[in-house]
Amino acid sequence: MKNLLLTTALAFTLSAPAFASGTHDGGHDAAKPDDTAVMMIGMPGDRAKVDRTIEVSMSENDDGEMLFEPRELTIATGETIRFNITNMGELEHEFVIDTIDGNAEHKELMAKMDMEHDDPNSIRLDESGTGEIIWTFANEGTFEFACLIPGHYESGMHGPITVGEKQAQAEVILAMADVEYTTGKIKKVDAKAGKVTIIHGPLVNLDMPAMTMVFRADEAMIAKMSEGQNVEFVADRVKGKLTVTEMK
Numbered sequence: 001m002k003n004l005l006l007t008t009a010l011a012f013t014l015s016a017p018a019f020a021s022g023t024h025d026g027g028h029d030a031a032k033p034d035d036t037a038v039m040m041i042g043m044p045g046d047r048a049k050v051d052r053t054i055e056v057s058m059s060e061n062d063d064g065e066m067l068f069e070p071r072e073l074t075i076a077t078g079e080t081i082r083f084n085i086t087n088m089g090e091l092e093h094e095f096v097i098d099t100i101d102g103n104a105e106h107k108e109l110m111a112k113m114d115m116e117h118d119d120p121n122s123i124r125l126d127e128s129g130t131g132e133i134i135w136t137f138a139n140e141g142t143f144e145f146a147c148l149i150p151g152h153y154e155s156g157m158h159g160p161i162t163v164g165e166k167q168a169q170a171e172v173i174l175a176m177a178d179v180e181y182t183t184g185k186i187k188k189v190d191a192k193a194g195k196v197t198i199i200h201g202p203l204v205n206l207d208m209p210a211m212t213m214v215f216r217a218d219e220a221m222i223a224k225m226s227e228g229q230n231v232e233f234v235a236d237r238v239k240g241k242l243t244v245t246e247m248k
Protein backbone atom coordinates (compact mmCIF):
# COMPACT_ATOMS: atom_id res chain seq x y z
CA MET A 1 0.00 0.00 0.00
CA LYS A 2 2.80 2.32 0.89
CA ASN A 3 4.49 1.49 -2.37
CA LEU A 4 1.37 2.37 -4.27
CA LEU A 5 1.00 5.64 -2.38
CA LEU A 6 4.58 6.48 -3.06
CA THR A 7 4.28 5.78 -6.74
CA THR A 8 1.15 7.86 -6.95
CA ALA A 9 2.75 10.68 -5.06
CA LEU A 10 5.78 10.59 -7.31
CA ALA A 11 3.72 10.59 -10.43
CA PHE A 12 1.72 13.48 -9.07
CA THR A 13 4.66 15.49 -7.89
CA LEU A 14 6.84 14.90 -10.88
CA SER A 15 4.37 15.06 -13.69
CA ALA A 16 5.62 17.95 -15.73
CA PRO A 17 3.42 19.81 -18.17
CA ALA A 18 2.74 17.51 -21.08
CA PHE A 19 5.45 17.74 -23.64
CA ALA A 20 4.43 18.47 -27.16
CA SER A 21 4.48 15.41 -29.32
CA GLY A 22 6.31 15.37 -32.57
CA THR A 23 9.32 13.22 -32.00
CA HIS A 24 8.13 11.06 -34.82
CA ASP A 25 6.81 13.72 -37.11
CA GLY A 26 6.93 12.72 -40.69
CA GLY A 27 6.82 9.02 -40.07
CA HIS A 28 9.60 6.54 -40.45
CA ASP A 29 11.18 7.70 -43.66
CA ALA A 30 11.42 11.35 -42.88
CA ALA A 31 12.36 11.26 -39.24
CA LYS A 32 13.62 7.89 -38.25
CA PRO A 33 15.69 8.48 -35.15
CA ASP A 34 19.27 7.48 -35.70
CA ASP A 35 21.83 6.95 -33.00
CA THR A 36 22.36 10.65 -32.56
CA ALA A 37 18.74 11.75 -32.61
CA VAL A 38 17.42 13.35 -29.47
CA MET A 39 13.81 12.56 -28.72
CA MET A 40 11.65 14.13 -26.06
CA ILE A 41 12.22 11.03 -23.96
CA GLY A 42 15.96 11.26 -24.38
CA MET A 43 18.56 9.54 -26.50
CA PRO A 44 20.47 6.31 -26.92
CA GLY A 45 22.79 5.97 -23.95
CA ASP A 46 26.48 5.30 -23.67
CA ARG A 47 27.21 1.76 -22.50
CA ALA A 48 30.12 3.01 -20.41
CA LYS A 49 27.82 5.37 -18.52
CA VAL A 50 25.01 3.04 -17.51
CA ASP A 51 23.71 4.01 -14.06
CA ARG A 52 21.30 1.14 -13.57
CA THR A 53 20.06 -2.03 -15.22
CA ILE A 54 16.37 -2.84 -15.26
CA GLU A 55 15.15 -6.31 -16.15
CA VAL A 56 11.98 -6.23 -18.23
CA SER A 57 9.96 -9.29 -19.12
CA MET A 58 7.15 -9.60 -21.63
CA SER A 59 4.59 -12.37 -21.49
CA GLU A 60 0.99 -13.42 -21.87
CA ASN A 61 -1.21 -15.14 -19.30
CA ASP A 62 -4.12 -17.57 -19.49
CA ASP A 63 -6.63 -14.73 -19.21
CA GLY A 64 -5.49 -13.31 -22.52
CA GLU A 65 -3.66 -10.47 -20.87
CA MET A 66 -0.29 -9.41 -22.16
CA LEU A 67 2.08 -8.08 -19.58
CA PHE A 68 5.23 -6.20 -18.93
CA GLU A 69 7.03 -6.71 -15.67
CA PRO A 70 7.68 -4.27 -14.04
CA ARG A 71 4.44 -2.48 -14.74
CA GLU A 72 5.83 1.00 -14.24
CA LEU A 73 9.19 2.68 -14.18
CA THR A 74 10.55 5.58 -12.16
CA ILE A 75 13.75 7.10 -13.44
CA ALA A 76 15.83 10.10 -12.43
CA THR A 77 16.35 12.84 -14.96
CA GLY A 78 19.62 12.26 -16.76
CA GLU A 79 19.87 8.63 -15.70
CA THR A 80 21.19 6.13 -18.22
CA ILE A 81 19.37 2.83 -18.03
CA ARG A 82 20.18 -0.50 -19.56
CA PHE A 83 16.98 -2.42 -20.16
CA ASN A 84 17.56 -6.15 -20.32
CA ILE A 85 14.46 -7.35 -22.08
CA THR A 86 13.26 -10.95 -22.23
CA ASN A 87 10.27 -12.30 -24.10
CA MET A 88 8.93 -15.02 -21.81
CA GLY A 89 5.72 -15.40 -23.78
CA GLU A 90 4.79 -17.44 -26.81
CA LEU A 91 4.06 -14.51 -29.10
CA GLU A 92 6.28 -11.89 -30.59
CA HIS A 93 6.43 -8.69 -28.51
CA GLU A 94 8.17 -5.36 -28.60
CA PHE A 95 9.33 -2.85 -26.07
CA VAL A 96 9.06 0.73 -27.27
CA ILE A 97 9.76 3.78 -25.12
CA ASP A 98 8.42 7.14 -26.23
CA THR A 99 6.02 9.92 -25.33
CA ILE A 100 2.44 8.76 -24.84
CA ASP A 101 1.50 10.67 -27.99
CA GLY A 102 4.43 9.21 -29.89
CA ASN A 103 3.34 5.69 -29.00
CA ALA A 104 -0.27 6.45 -29.93
CA GLU A 105 0.81 7.68 -33.36
CA HIS A 106 3.00 4.67 -33.88
CA LYS A 107 0.24 2.35 -32.79
CA GLU A 108 -2.07 3.82 -35.40
CA LEU A 109 0.51 3.21 -38.11
CA MET A 110 1.06 -0.31 -36.88
CA ALA A 111 -2.66 -1.00 -37.07
CA LYS A 112 -2.54 -0.25 -40.79
CA MET A 113 0.58 -2.24 -41.42
CA ASP A 114 2.46 -4.41 -38.99
CA MET A 115 5.95 -3.14 -39.49
CA GLU A 116 9.06 -3.99 -37.67
CA HIS A 117 10.88 -1.02 -36.21
CA ASP A 118 14.56 -0.68 -36.05
CA ASP A 119 14.72 2.43 -33.95
CA PRO A 120 17.07 2.76 -31.00
CA ASN A 121 14.11 3.33 -28.65
CA SER A 122 12.49 0.00 -29.51
CA ILE A 123 13.22 -3.67 -29.71
CA ARG A 124 11.18 -6.56 -31.04
CA LEU A 125 11.71 -10.06 -29.74
CA ASP A 126 10.52 -13.52 -30.75
CA GLU A 127 9.54 -16.15 -28.20
CA SER A 128 12.41 -16.60 -25.73
CA GLY A 129 14.26 -13.72 -27.32
CA THR A 130 16.41 -11.38 -25.28
CA GLY A 131 17.81 -7.99 -26.09
CA GLU A 132 18.76 -4.67 -24.63
CA ILE A 133 18.20 -0.96 -24.98
CA ILE A 134 20.55 1.54 -23.40
CA TRP A 135 18.83 4.87 -23.00
CA THR A 136 19.51 8.22 -21.36
CA PHE A 137 16.37 9.86 -20.04
CA ALA A 138 17.21 13.49 -20.63
CA ASN A 139 13.93 15.18 -19.81
CA GLU A 140 11.55 15.26 -16.91
CA GLY A 141 8.03 14.09 -17.65
CA THR A 142 5.70 11.16 -17.93
CA PHE A 143 6.47 8.83 -20.80
CA GLU A 144 5.44 5.33 -21.71
CA PHE A 145 6.75 1.90 -22.54
CA ALA A 146 4.53 -0.20 -24.76
CA CYS A 147 4.20 -3.03 -27.22
CA LEU A 148 2.63 -1.63 -30.38
CA ILE A 149 1.97 -4.88 -32.19
CA PRO A 150 -1.74 -4.68 -33.09
CA GLY A 151 -3.92 -5.67 -30.14
CA HIS A 152 -1.13 -5.95 -27.62
CA TYR A 153 -1.38 -2.46 -26.16
CA GLU A 154 -5.09 -3.04 -25.60
CA SER A 155 -4.32 -6.33 -23.91
CA GLY A 156 -2.30 -4.56 -21.27
CA MET A 157 1.13 -4.08 -22.76
CA HIS A 158 1.93 -0.56 -21.67
CA GLY A 159 3.04 1.25 -18.57
CA PRO A 160 4.15 4.69 -17.43
CA ILE A 161 7.72 5.92 -17.19
CA THR A 162 8.02 8.75 -14.70
CA VAL A 163 11.18 10.76 -15.15
CA GLY A 164 11.94 13.36 -12.49
CA GLU A 165 14.63 15.03 -10.48
CA LYS A 166 16.46 12.78 -8.08
CA GLN A 167 16.13 15.53 -5.49
CA ALA A 168 12.37 15.67 -5.87
CA GLN A 169 12.14 11.90 -5.57
CA ALA A 170 14.23 11.95 -2.43
CA GLU A 171 12.05 14.65 -0.92
CA VAL A 172 8.87 12.77 -1.68
CA ILE A 173 10.32 9.60 -0.23
CA LEU A 174 11.31 11.53 2.88
CA ALA A 175 7.86 13.03 3.11
CA MET A 176 6.30 9.61 2.74
CA ALA A 177 8.51 8.04 5.36
CA ASP A 178 7.03 7.65 8.80
CA VAL A 179 7.64 10.99 10.46
CA GLU A 180 9.38 10.75 13.75
CA TYR A 181 8.32 13.26 16.36
CA THR A 182 10.90 14.76 18.64
CA THR A 183 10.07 15.84 22.16
CA GLY A 184 10.92 19.34 23.25
CA LYS A 185 10.12 22.19 25.54
CA ILE A 186 9.39 25.62 24.15
CA LYS A 187 11.75 28.15 25.64
CA LYS A 188 10.78 31.25 23.76
CA VAL A 189 8.20 32.29 21.19
CA ASP A 190 8.76 35.29 18.94
CA ALA A 191 5.50 35.49 17.03
CA LYS A 192 6.46 38.67 15.22
CA ALA A 193 9.61 37.18 13.77
CA GLY A 194 8.02 33.77 13.22
CA LYS A 195 10.64 32.12 15.38
CA VAL A 196 10.53 29.70 18.25
CA THR A 197 13.31 28.47 20.50
CA ILE A 198 12.95 24.84 21.52
CA ILE A 199 14.99 22.73 23.91
CA HIS A 200 14.73 19.48 22.02
CA GLY A 201 15.78 15.87 21.77
CA PRO A 202 17.67 14.45 18.78
CA LEU A 203 16.26 15.36 15.35
CA VAL A 204 16.81 12.09 13.53
CA ASN A 205 15.73 13.30 10.09
CA LEU A 206 18.12 16.25 10.30
CA ASP A 207 20.89 14.21 11.88
CA MET A 208 21.09 16.67 14.78
CA PRO A 209 21.73 15.89 18.43
CA ALA A 210 19.66 17.17 21.33
CA MET A 211 20.16 20.90 21.91
CA THR A 212 18.41 24.22 22.12
CA MET A 213 17.73 25.74 18.76
CA VAL A 214 15.76 28.44 17.03
CA PHE A 215 13.26 27.27 14.42
CA ARG A 216 10.98 29.05 12.02
CA ALA A 217 7.27 28.36 12.24
CA ASP A 218 4.34 29.74 10.32
CA GLU A 219 1.65 31.84 11.92
CA ALA A 220 -0.77 28.98 12.50
CA MET A 221 1.94 26.91 14.15
CA ILE A 222 3.15 29.80 16.32
CA ALA A 223 -0.40 30.40 17.51
CA LYS A 224 -0.42 26.96 19.09
CA MET A 225 2.81 27.55 20.98
CA SER A 226 3.48 29.05 24.36
CA GLU A 227 6.56 29.35 26.50
CA GLY A 228 7.20 26.47 28.85
CA GLN A 229 4.98 24.12 26.82
CA ASN A 230 6.08 20.53 26.31
CA VAL A 231 5.63 19.49 22.70
CA GLU A 232 6.25 16.74 20.22
CA PHE A 233 7.25 18.14 16.88
CA VAL A 234 8.80 17.53 13.49
CA ALA A 235 11.30 19.95 12.01
CA ASP A 236 12.69 20.10 8.53
CA ARG A 237 14.55 22.42 6.21
CA VAL A 238 12.11 24.68 4.41
CA LYS A 239 13.76 27.02 1.94
CA GLY A 240 17.01 26.44 3.74
CA LYS A 241 15.67 27.35 7.19
CA LEU A 242 14.99 24.91 9.99
CA THR A 243 11.25 25.00 10.40
CA VAL A 244 8.70 23.33 12.65
CA THR A 245 6.47 21.52 10.16
CA GLU A 246 4.30 19.52 12.55
CA MET A 247 3.47 19.64 16.22
CA LYS A 248 1.26 17.81 18.69
Ligand SMILES: [Cu+2]
Pocket residue numbers: 066092093094147148149152157
Ligand atom coordinates in the same frame (compact mmCIF):
# COMPACT_ATOMS: atom_id res chain seq x y z
CU1 LIG B 1 3.28 -7.55 -27.58
